[in-house]
Amino acid sequence: MGELLSVNVGQPAPIGTRKGQPVGSAIRKRPVDGRVRVEGVNVAGDRQADWRVHGGPDKAVYAYAREDGDWWARELEREIPAGELFGENLTTRGIDCTNAVIGERWRIGTTLLEVCQPRIPCFKLGLRFDDPKMLKRFAQASRPGAYLRIVEEGEIGAGDAIAVEQRPDHDVTIRLVADALLLDETLLKRTLNAPALPESLRGWIEQRAE
Structure with missing residues (x-):
């Protein structure tokens, strides 16, 4: 059982x-108070600047663990406020975002969310940190x-429990998946064992794995 520490939204x-x-x-996000609606392909009040590569049903909500944020704070010797630098919608604690299984389902508030893919950073992460080497460090x-x-629309808020239902x-x-895409292509074929992997990503991996 994990905990939702904050819900973060931003505008381009x-x-x-x-x-x-x-x-x-819209990578710079800020925590919001109260209950927040999660529906369609977004968290209420949140937007993306480039819909070609961000957002959509398979990137509807981005979660990042406070534990990972704290690791980066030590590594970079700077504060990592919720949502401000990595642009996560959900800052979590006690739930392992890194080792979550593709297709794993989380119950948060009245929503049901499904883990579907890792974040693959673009150059904007480097701009946000004012460090062009940040993409390599992140990978x-x-x-x-x-x-x-x-999976199920509803409302969430800071303090909600995060329960793995499936x-x-x-x-x-x-x-x-992240390591296969960014660090070691020999892992690509293994990622295809996940039925819930987004179809667009699966197609790319199948071509690359050949």
Whole structure:
């Protein structure tokens, strides 16, 4: 049993420049008070700047563990406030986002969410940390956080318990998929053992694994 420490939302805003052009992102999120509606493909009040690569049913909600945030705080010698830098919608405690199994289902408040893929960072993470090496560091740390799809819409709020209601019997975890995509392509075929892996990602992996 884990705990939801905060629900974080954000709107697209400038975060820096790339090749002389301004870059917008909703990666900077802030905790909100009270109960928050989770429906459609989003948390109420949250938006994405580029729908081509962010958001959608298989990236509806992003969860990151406070334990991983604390690890980064020590590693980078800086504060890691909830939602501010990694852009997670859910800051959790006591639930292992890294070793969650693809297809695992979490009951939070009146919602039911399903773990479906890791976060694969883009250059905007480097902009947010003002460190172009952050993408490589993030990959090597194997602490990617978990994207969740919405199975049952409802409301959530800080302090809610996080209960794992269902866990598939395969061994394909968030960490395994992230490592296969970013660090070790020999792991790619193993990731295909997860039926709940998003179809778009599965197709890419099948082609790459060949």
